Amino acid sequence: MSHHLQADVSIVETADGAVLLHQRTGLYWQLNSVGLHVVQGLVRGGSVEQVAEDLSRRYEVQMEQAEADIASVLQQLSEADLIRSAK
Template sequence: MISTDTDDGTVLLNERTGQYWQLNNTGARVLHGLLDGQEAVGIAAELADRYSIDLQQAERDVTAVIERLSGAKLVVS
């Protein structure tokens, strides 16, 4: 996987399939957190605090991003 940060988030290239993915800033934060070794719950807590949203909603959102990235074989969950 090759990734490039942009003003709007991150663009990913799956080198095996040639598919591009674009993540918004929140999705990019999830990806960078995972790459930095953070647990999903820690990423969710950070997002909940940053955006003043319910922790459970943040956890669901982080899980959804991880599932999509995993389904595309961009990360291993």
């Protein structure tokens, strides 16, 4: 499954993560460094499993926790219409 930011969403990196701007609604979403890592990994073509493995190594968390964190980020961004998933 691939993931893409919606066409009307822009991302700007900050010192501690990033800010997503939904240009159609004018709403901002702030991501911490983990959230930014997840989004970047997925929109660059990484699978959930690949990004979870990277998170697990980088932040020394269990794979199950990394996968749960990714699922949470994806759910929140999908509900806010910031990211879309395609098979």
